Amino acid sequence: xxxxxxxxxxxxxxxxxxxxxxxxxxxxxxxxxxxxxxxxxxxxxxxxxxxxxxxxxxxxxxxxxxxxxxxxxxxxxxxxxxxxxxxxxxxxxxxxxxxxxxxxxxxxxxxxxxxxxxxxxxxxxxxxxxxxxxxxxxxxxxxxxxxxxxxxxxxxxxxxxxxxx
Amino acid sequence: xxxxxxxxxxxxxxxxxxxxxxxxxxxxxxxxxxxxxxxxxxxxxxxxxxxxxxxxxxxxxxxxxxxxxxxxxxxxxxxxxxxxxxxxxxxxxxxxxxxxxxxxxxxxxxxxxxxxxxxxxxxxxxxxxxxxxxxxxxxxxxxxxxxxxxxxxxxxxxxxxxxxx
Amino acid sequence: xxxxxxxxxxxxxxxxxxxxxxxxxxxxxxxxxxxxxxxxxxxxxxxxxxxxxxxxxxxxxxxxxxxxxxxxx
Amino acid sequence: xxxxxxxxxxxxxxxxxxxxxxxxxxxxxxxxxxxxxxxxxxxxxxxxxxxxxxxxxxxxxxxxxxxxxxxxx
Numbered sequence: 001x002x003x004x005x006x007x008x009x010x011x012x013x014x015x016x017x018x019x020x021x022x023x024x025x026x027x028x029x030x031x032x033x034x035x036x037x038x039x040x041x042x043x044x045x046x047x048x049x050x051x052x053x054x055x056x057x058x059x060x061x062x063x064x065x066x067x068x069x070x071x072x073x074x075x076x077x078x079x080x081x082x083x084x085x086x087x088x089x090x091x092x093x094x095x096x097x098x099x100x101x102x103x104x105x106x107x108x109x110x111x112x113x114x115x116x117x118x119x120x121x122x123x124x125x126x127x128x129x130x131x132x133x134x135x136x137x138x139x140x141x142x143x144x145x146x147x148x149x150x151x152x153x154x155x156x157x158x159x160x161x162x163x164x165x
Numbered sequence: 166x167x168x169x170x171x172x173x174x175x176x177x178x179x180x181x182x183x184x185x186x187x188x189x190x191x192x193x194x195x196x197x198x199x200x201x202x203x204x205x206x207x208x209x210x211x212x213x214x215x216x217x218x219x220x221x222x223x224x225x226x227x228x229x230x231x232x233x234x235x236x237x238x239x240x241x242x243x244x245x246x247x248x249x250x251x252x253x254x255x256x257x258x259x260x261x262x263x264x265x266x267x268x269x270x271x272x273x274x275x276x277x278x279x280x281x282x283x284x285x286x287x288x289x290x291x292x293x294x295x296x297x298x299x300x301x302x303x304x305x306x307x308x309x310x311x312x313x314x315x316x317x318x319x320x321x322x323x324x325x326x327x328x329x330x
Numbered sequence: 331x332x333x334x335x336x337x338x339x340x341x342x343x344x345x346x347x348x349x350x351x352x353x354x355x356x357x358x359x360x361x362x363x364x365x366x367x368x369x370x371x372x373x374x375x376x377x378x379x380x381x382x383x384x385x386x387x388x389x390x391x392x393x394x395x396x397x398x399x400x401x402x403x
Numbered sequence: 404x405x406x407x408x409x410x411x412x413x414x415x416x417x418x419x420x421x422x423x424x425x426x427x428x429x430x431x432x433x434x435x436x437x438x439x440x441x442x443x444x445x446x447x448x449x450x451x452x453x454x455x456x457x458x459x460x461x462x463x464x465x466x467x468x469x470x471x472x473x474x475x476x
């Protein structure tokens with residue numbers, strides 16, 4: 001069912017701190033909400049990342065599919081890992097089309113200490129690229145073309161191609 | 166002269182991308198301006214850091230002195246270093262008092278590529294802590310007490326205590 | 331029966347397979363030539379939990395998902 | 404004359420010193436006991452450019468700044 005409806009939900013928060021948005025993110029509003037909600041909690045450092053669609057190679061837009069149940073589990077695991085360091089995580093991602101110069105991904109980490117925030121932002125964004133169940137397509141002349149060459153096999157990939165050991 | 170007037174300027178941009186603000190930073194407004202101004206320039210990644218005054222040890226506020234000419238030169242050097250990597254830097258800092266739960270420092274790095282942005286944010290913030298000419302005071306019962314134990318001697322410190330070699 | 335779903339760009343309708351382990355699911359899917367390239371690069375979830383062994387046992391109604399290479403952001 | 408200014412928490416009014424090198428400035432400042440701890444930890448700028456050698460030569464009107472340990476953010 002999750003795969004069936006994933007193109008049609010107009011706007012939905014999967015979790016208070018994992019936001020899935022149809023189309024481009026409202027970056028300023030999301031940042032303001034995160035800053036307001038979390039920065040009052042005596043966190044000294046807030047680091048954030050915003051990913052914006054670049055205009056290149058004649059691409060009109062990027063488009064995204066995502067698989068919510070595994071995305072949520074992956075996010076919850078990170079939230080737990082950060083919680084053990086006294087830090088806190090927020091993330092937003094687009095579903096569907098995002099035109100050039102609009103943003104499709106943002107995340108923030110809140111921490112009492114800057115070292116944790118800086119190190120974890122790097123680690124989180126890299127793991128996001130490698131293991132968040134999100135698929136990217138170039139939109140060219142109205143068609144969605146899977147961005148295979150920029151995609152990364154997830155941890156454990158190829159399992160079904162192997163022989164039983 | 167720079168030291169003479171540094172407590173009295175109400176609000177002044179030293180440079181378009183180095184903002185010095187009397188009292189707490191208007192974080193949401195600054196973020197929105199940076200995002201809007203730079204994120205249209207086909208930068209795929211924007212990373213940012215926000216530093217907020219923590220409530221601890223009975224401190225009412227932190228207070229900051231800064232020395233603009235050397236701060237500007239240090240900032241310009243970083244802007245140049247980032248420019249060589251195709252990236253761009255913005256920074257804002259408070260002068261004078263900043264109460265608990267308000268923010269005194271923010272910076273952002275814009276880059277076509279996420280690796281440059283993530284690595285440079287870490288390097289910039291650490292060098293900021295070590296070499297930006299800014300002095301911090303705890304405000305306790307209305308008095309400014311130099312935060313000597315949290316301060317770092319700048320590169321080249323102790324020069325005048327040494328003997329001629 | 332085990333339901334197998336193909337996420338993202340694989341673009342294939344779910345299939346039902348009679349299998350008691352993930353190894354049996356793998357064997358069945360290998361018979362579909364259009365899946366060959368995807369099996370080599372897809373990761374696998376059982377009931378939305380990522381797995382890393384073909385020895386996982388399955389029961390009637392379990393759901394196996396194939397997750398091809400990702401690129402969020 | 405060389406003007407020497409003491410930034411941030413040093414909290415001392417600027418002084419004027421007759422000196423032709425930074426080494427001579429250092430020698431003059433060492434005579435002030437209240438500066439002893441600051442000389443050990445302060446970095447130095449000449450006309451707002453950071454320097455790392457006592458051999459820097461100075462001319463009339465130059466400005467030497469002492470920058471004590473910093474803590475922005």
